[in-house]
Amino acid sequence: MVASTDIAVGNDLRLRVRGLNVSFRRNDGPPRQVVKDVGFDLQRGECIALVGESGSGKSVTARTLLGLAGENSIVQAEALELDDETLINRSDAWWRGVRGSKVGFILQDALVSLDPLRPVGKEIAEAVALHRSMARSARWAAVVELLERVGVPEPEIRAKQRPGELSGGLRQRALIASAIALDPGIVIADEPTTALDVTVQAQVLAVLEQMIAGGTSVILISHDLAVVSRVADRVLVMKGGEIVEAGETEQILRAPQHAYTRQLIDAVPSEHTKGTRLSHEGRVAAAELFPDRAASDVQGDIPLLEARGGHQELPRAGQGPAHRRQRGLVPAQARRDTGRRR
Numbered sequence: 001m002v003a004s005t006d007i008a009v010g011n012d013l014r015l016r017v018r019g020l021n022v023s024f025r026r027n028d029g030p031p032r033q034v035v036k037d038v039g040f041d042l043q044r045g046e047c048i049a050l051v052g053e054s055g056s057g058k059s060v061t062a063r064t065l066l067g068l069a070g071e072n073s074i075v076q077a078e079a080l081e082l083d084d085e086t087l088i089n090r091s092d093a094w095w096r097g098v099r100g101s102k103v104g105f106i107l108q109d110a111l112v113s114l115d116p117l118r119p120v121g122k123e124i125a126e127a128v129a130l131h132r133s134m135a136r137s138a139r140w141a142a143v144v145e146l147l148e149r150v151g152v153p154e155p156e157i158r159a160k161q162r163p164g165e166l167s168g169g170l171r172q173r174a175l176i177a178s179a180i181a182l183d184p185g186i187v188i189a190d191e192p193t194t195a196l197d198v199t200v201q202a203q204v205l206a207v208l209e210q211m212i213a214g215g216t217s218v219i220l221i222s223h224d225l226a227v228v229s230r231v232a233d234r235v236l237v238m239k240g241g242e243i244v245e246a247g248e249t250e251q252i253l254r255a256p257q258h259a260y261t262r263q264l265i266d267a268v269p270s271e272h273t274k275g276t277r278l279s280h281e282g283r284v285a286a287a288e289l290f291p292d293r294a295a296s297d298v299q300g301d302i303p304l305l306e307a308r309g310g311h312q313e314l315p316r317a318g319q320g321p322a323h324r325r326q327r328g329l330v331p332a333q334a335r336r337d338t339g340r341r342r
């Protein structure tokens with residue numbers, strides 16, 4: 001089993017996790033362990049994807065990093081450090097200070113996460129007010145700027161609307177705005193595009209990519225390997241609470257070593273399931289990943305991950321998310337907008 005990923009520790013280390021174990025107390029027996037000896041590092045401006053079957057411990061791992069593992073949880077670790085501060089045995093008040101300001105979170109369905117009765121701008125403003133004292137007008141201006149930053153058109157008008165009055169894509173962007181309102185170094189995104197119409201998934205992914213390019217570190221939980229291959233620098237594959245494989249996205253998806261990882265990749269539509277149409281987002285990703293292909297090739301019924309010689313066709317060296325960022329392929333405007341160095 002892979003206990004931790006091999007990565008050089010630099011000055012940009014945001015999060016250090018070593019030997020993380022999470023169990024849940026039960027009334028009818030001994031505690032049940034659901035996260036086992038998990039370890040990884042997260043650098044500034046890096047995106048790590050947690051993938052794995054349902055119940056493999058991805059969300060519990062992520063929730064532990066927000067102090068939300070649950071009342072019945074027992075969290076133990078050799079090291080669990082955010083910007084060199086331990087996250088172990090912290091009070092609820094301490095966590096309230098960390099959530100939002102140091103670690104932001106975006107969950108699957110903004111309709112559930114946002115208060116349906118309050119205008120989205122007001123909710124974001126209140127999140128800001130919890131941590132920063134600011135005049136009301138300055139706070140509102142900051143909210144409008146945030147909504148604009150995540151690509152919400154007519155932000156002054158949208159800020160006054162309730163979640164139910166917004167489309168799914170706008171709601172999710174409002175949620176992202178709320179997650180980054182306090183400029184947290186880390187954002188945890190648990191299936192951030194799953195509940196969205198395919199036509200807006202790509203836009204939301206673009207916002208995530210801009211955040212990462214601007215220095216935010218992201219922990220992405222996703223079942224969608226097309227999303228993972230587009231956004232994540234590294235992948236941790238979880239099974240039964242353990243990391244069974246870890247490495248750079250391209251390497252893991254192109255040449256998985258573990259049988260379980262191969263199963264996950266095989267579950268992605270391939271040439272064998274020809275006729276499966278790519279989502280809009282898939283086509284956008286495919287066009288980016290295979291720029292030398294004729295445009296018509298990525299319009300219709302071809303899969304993003306195409307089976308060839310028993311392996312899936314994935315981004316070649318120099319085409320993954322990290323390389324895209326290094327080569328400045330994230331728009332300059334986006335870098336300016338989100339590029340405050342922390």
Ligand SMILES: Nc1ncnc2c1ncn2[C@@H]1O[C@H](COP(=O)(O)OP(=O)(O)OP(=O)(O)O)[C@@H](O)[C@H]1O
Binds near residue numbers: 053069
């Ligand atoms: N508060 C809790 N009390 C007891 N068991 C829990 C609690 N929260 C999660 N679990 C259990 O922990 C295990 C891991 O759950 P987790 O939500 O992390 O899975 P996951 O990999 O995120 O799955 P999914 O992809 O379906 O969200 C599951 O068996 C789940 O039932």
